[in-house]
Amino acid sequence: MRHEKREERAKLLSILVSSTMLKKILFGGLGFSCLLAPSGLQAQIAVDANAGAGHRPDIVAAPNGVPSIDIVTPNSRGLSHNKYDDFNIGNGGVIWNNHAQEVGQSQLGGIMPGNPHLRVTGSAKVILNEVTSSKRSALNGPGEVFGRLADVIIANPNGISCDGCGFINTPHATLTTGVPEIDASGFLKGFKVRGGDITFGAKGANFFSGKGAVDIVDIVSRTVHFEGPVAGKDIGVFAGTGSYDYTSREMKELTDITGKSEYAIDGSALGALQADQIKLVATEKGVGVRMRHDMAANAGQLHLSADGKISLQSIFGHGGVSLKSKSQSVLAKRITSKRHVDIAAKKDVTLETVGADGHLKIEAQEGLLSIAGQATSGGDMKLSSRHAIKVSGLGSGADMAFETGGDLTIAGTVLSGGHLKAHAGGDIRADLLAGGVDMAATGTVGSLILGNQGGVDLQSSQGAIAAESIYGAGDITLVSHNGVSVFQTILSHDNVAIHTQPGAGVHFGQLLAYGSVDIEGGAVDFSSLMAGGDAVLKGGSLDAGTLMTGLDFVRSQVSPSNPTGALVFYDKGSLSITAQGGIKVGHIISGENIDLFAGNDIYYDQVIGYGSATLTSVSGGISVENVLSVMGDVRLTAPRLDLSNNRSHIYTPQTLYLKGDHIDVSGSELTYGGLDFNSTNVLDIHHARLQAVTDRGGTGDILFIAPGVLVDETTLVLAARDFVIKTGNLHNSGQLAAGQNLAFSVTGNVTNSKTGLIYVKGNGALKVDGALLNDAGVVMAEGDLSFTNAAGSGKSLSLVNKAGLIQVGGNLNIQTNSLKNEADSTPIITEKKEYSDISFQKPEGADQLSDGMLYQDAKIGLWGKGHEHQDDKLIGKGHVELYLDIPLWNSKEETYGTATLKDGTVYKAFTWKHKSIKKEFSVHHYKWNGDRWGGWFLPNNNWSHMTEETVTQTFSHKSAAQGMIQSHGNLIINADNIENNYSIIKAGENADIHANVLTNVGATAYKNTYLGCQANTDSYCYA
Template identity: 30%
Template sequence: MNKGLYKVVFCRLRRMLVAVADFAVSHASEPASGTGASSLPVLRPVACAAMALLGTVSTLTLAQIVPSAGSGAQVLQTQNGLQQVNIAKPSAAGVSLNNYSQLDVPGKGALLNNSPTIVQTQQAGYVNGNPNLAPGQSAGIIVNQVLSNSPSQLRGYLEVAGPKAEVIVANPSGIVVDGGGFINTSRAILTTGTPNFGANGSLAGFNVAGGNITVQGAGLNATNVDQVDLLARAVQVNAAIYANNLNVVTGANQVDHTTLAATPIAGNGAAPAVAIDVSQLGGMYASRIFLASNEYGVGVSNRGVLAAQAGDLTLTSQGKLVLAGQTNASGSISATARDGIDNSGTTYAQQDVVAATSGTLTNSGVLAAQRNTTINAGSVDSTGTLGAGINSDGSISTQGDLNVIASGAISASGRNAAAANAVVQGASVNLAGSSTTANGNLALTASAGDINLSSATTTAGGSINANATGTLANDNGALKSGGAQSINAGALSNVNGQIISGGWLSANIVNALLNQGGTMQSAGALDVRAGSVDNSAGHFTSLNADGLSVSASGLLNNAQGGVIGGNGNVVVQAGQLVNVGSITAVQDLTATATRSLSNVGTLAANGNATVTAGSTLTVAGGAISAGKVVNVRAATLDNSNGAITGDQVALAADSLVNHAGSITQTGKGATTLAVVGTLDNANGSIQTNAADLSLAPAALINDNGKITTSGAGTLSIYSGSLSNNGGTIATSGSL
């Protein structure tokens, strides 16, 4: 018929126009009705009745659509061999309920007749009107309920003849789709649930207690349907599903027809292992996708393709969510799972990605967005890529924040990248060996443990703020910021590591700071506070004049050629200070030890140098120098084999030992050597250009030593005892 081998005649029995085969014969005595120049023949009543009963041809020998006894629907066959269902009269709410003992759609398709008059179809050409419908009447929703122990097989297109309608296929025994689709359908629902109806015959929803929907072979093509819903206890996708808006709701639920809101109910039998399973051969391609597994402990698995090509992709699971294939959206991706998320595939959104689970989020693939990526999890274990502001070609965009937050431990040892800001916050944070970059600011927080950046590259174009209740470890790592950097930790280990700030750098460490072979450098001010500091072969450096300060309540060890230096003022404070390296300042230097200070290295300033020790200050083999005033104070000052030099010198000590050491003033200002007890200058040298020099120790030993002044003033020595065997005491002025 759809090839034009039909004609339209008036059936006197049905009092309507009907489409018949072109060989049908009209009653000669009946007047014909026509349009235009042609006339329509009229069927004899007997022929018309036969046609009406047979649908223009005989019924199928092997029926694939069989109405249940007492159903208001009838099944006919079209001229080209398709089964045509004359649907039951709709309720006042426009819902037509049709019950079947079998509903299988073959590859050539089938029709649901929703027209009271003759109408043209895509699959069967013109078909007669449905006598179950009153003139002008049609259904808005066509419910096809299957009461059978066998699943329905949908291998062709189910077409609505007449006004477009919503089509529902409901079979609690299951549905298999293999080349299925819909024509002239506004919304399609495939469900293993039982329909629920309101008092006025409206469709309220479905009770889904069991049953599977399987998509295989030639798949499901519903791109010509506004919305497609798959509602079952479990859905297996082994082939492609194409749709506009695709919703998959699984589990034992009462599902609302309008909103698809699901309320859990008791299921039949044991729960499936996986509620939604997309195999490697399967895929979902739609403008927008919503997947929900609502049964407790039952998860979702994608090893194929989930592609929301013009909107958002939403995944929710009351079990585990496994993403091992391609999961992408032109909009945003929202993934929520109770028992964890495992991403070993590529999950990418052109807008935002939000992943939330109370379990562990595991990532060995790519989890990224062109805009923001937000992860909230019980714990995170990522060896793959976590990204925000990542373009589809892998390049970095100009915007996009990465937020990785966990109540437990975070381990992200792969690549972590943000076009803008990044936040990594957990009970502990392990980024060891990773590459972590943020073009904006980076915040790292370990609320109950360590931050491990060892052998990692951690960079931010803006500021870095790192806080750990435990240890921040950056051994062999690189922690670099274009802006300021703040570190607060229980301990800091930067052994052979680099901590470099493009602005100021502040490190507040409760216990030990290990910078052995490491570098802590700032373009601005550098402020380090710790319980103890070990800078053996390390570097603390401030590149501008904003100042450098390193303080330790315990030991500050600047051994093995360690360097502490700045282009501004430098302040070094410790309970005990050991310097076997260099501590220098382009401006003023202040070095203070509340207990002992040992300087075998260099303490130097272009400006003033103030060196103070609460007990012993030892400069054995070391040097203290200042371009201006060098001010040294200690209970005991030992400058044996050492050198103290300044434009002006001021020393104050209970006792001074200068064996083979030198104390030299190069300027003409006053020189002060305030020694209360013994001044032992054996084999040493005290030399000044000052006008006057006054020495008043309790005892002066200058055996083989030199005490000289080049100024024209007075050299005064007041001492209870004097030993000058082989020594020299000389002045250019008066003695």
């Protein structure tokens, strides 16, 4: 305002010094009748003439003609209670004069005098305008509180119509059809509503902005109609019969009254409601709320409560939305909130879309909960219904929960940032369900990304569970009475548990669990199951494609360290399958132990495990012809186990256990870290090679348990360590060998036939209750060996070693009633003599002698080549002298002849005969005497030679084989009767034999050789 105008206004106000003078100037003394419209004022507002003076306000007009009400003097509680016969507000509005000063500025009336009723008490806090007649009120313009702020109340039990109404300069406006309730102190408690309606016309009301802005607007009536837009800051609509508390703004229902409408609050297609905060309450029993246009609480909460049906279009509550129907249903098209949404209905809740940045809670207590479109929440979401839930796409930033006594049907995708939980009495049917979703990452990438926590828990007490896919960052639990079907994928970053009744099936496409898997139900079928931990499956039957446990999902992904994306397994993750019927599976890979138990057949294409494998079929077979490869023991149990002719493909460095009624390994080569066969029928092994080794960490042990064990001559059973047989009867024609210890316990008889070998590198124990026959076989122990009864504490019935070999490197202990060691037949001995002469051979170098003569020079002790010299001189004519020309040997012994016997023994002798001459000096000469013929074919009867006479005893008939019982250590025999027939019992150390009767029958054939030396020289023969 410019300075000149401010000065002019000040001058004017200095003249108008009193309200009386001002009123005379304005209304009377100057005769400005044009400013008044008495007939208009009377038509709009009429004071109740029957009311007490303290309740009759003065109806005047502002200088510009706007009706003005000098409200009555307020009581001690600040309440100005004004009563009217008729109360209406025209388009120009009305002024409640609450100005206690002389003069003031009104927005509707301009410059106005103050209210003389307020000179003493001051301005009112609450201006109550009560209509006491049977006339309705029409509010078609604004109402202004002139002066100090005050609450404004228009109370008309007959009804109020608002079509462009509003309020100025009031923090709290109330329109009500209730009757005021004021206590003795003058305090306004509230209103009692029994009837009437409040209707907003096509122009509606703007309580939000401009001149008509009001902080709080309360509309309290039995019924409220919105036929035009209404806007405000904090709007409360309380409909129905009841007691309204003015201070708390709460409505309490009265006793049921007849004449009720279907909707206590009813908005037409044009009746929009918008405010910072909205609260709608319909208390009357069975009466509801219908808003056919939008409602919006743009800053605060939108709260709507009705006993009856709630029918809404699009509603928004910035601070939250709360809808509650105590006895009927809630129907809405679109509900959104920047905070929470809470909806509760006694019967149905039917929505098109709903969204909350905070939590979302919807409860249909006894009806159907249905959401046709999307439902989202930034916080928790909880949907519950006793009858059924039918929704489409859902998303929550935190936990999500469904609870219904009937079916849960979800047509679209469900994403929960936290735990997803659904409990239903009937079926649960969904497309994609996901718990623990990383919403931010999912939105960025455009595909489903799971976070760190939040699983899925679906439970159907009487129905089935059916979904397209289920994902969970945490545990996934599916519990159903009538079965579970997940047509594509179940994925959990933790554990998965699926439980159904025994007669209900479990079906899914693929299951991936970073943790463990627990499945229990009827028929179980799926394409693939991959678990990072253990997997336990129990059902009526199993039909599966691929099963993996102990899979390291992280390290199996393509990475610099794993460029091909090869599967990597932990050293954990066992697999257990139990089926009342059969088990049919394609491929099994397990990081730990595998345990399959079936009432019928067990079929697999391939089994690979890093632990042990135990397969048990009660009444069917096991597909041993396919690959079963594990690092631990393999245990197979079935009525019939056919591993014959190398048809099995079982691989393990550890022990192979076979248990069944019929076990057939004939024609096969089986090499394992151990063998353990337990058969209820005879174990008949032919043309087989069975071997237990230790080179890859196996025990090297073999154990056979059967009523009878038969081993043919083409079979080898070799144990690198211990070999144990427990049987009723044993017949061995093959080779049974143990690298360490051997123990055969037989309650019946044992036969080790001609081709049979029982061998133990360490100690052995043949414990037989019946007869043990070693029929030309071999029983050999490098350590100790004992023969006892089956208990190992007494005697066997008998031990017969017929042309067999029982040989022990250590001690031999035989405890038996009867011991017989015999050859296969009785021998016959004949004698033969042979004679031969053996010539001596000249020593080496003798070929250098002249005429074969040997010369010796006795002076020098040398032997060699020489010559004779005959003197032709007259004096010495005829005299012969001997000369040694070339020495060849240094001693006489070197000149000896040698004779070699047939056995290679070499004898020596001096076989040179001295040839004397008439006169010898120191040189002598000798002639070789080793020739039988002296020359000219004349015999030399004294030639040097040796003679050999051999006397040989031979068996003209002898046993093909003797019985041999031999101990390199001590021998202990404790028997009632011992027979040794043409056989050998031999001890390397001590022999301790106890018997009542001992019979030993034997035959020995000798060969003697007699040698003679015929040197016929001055020497003898020696070797």
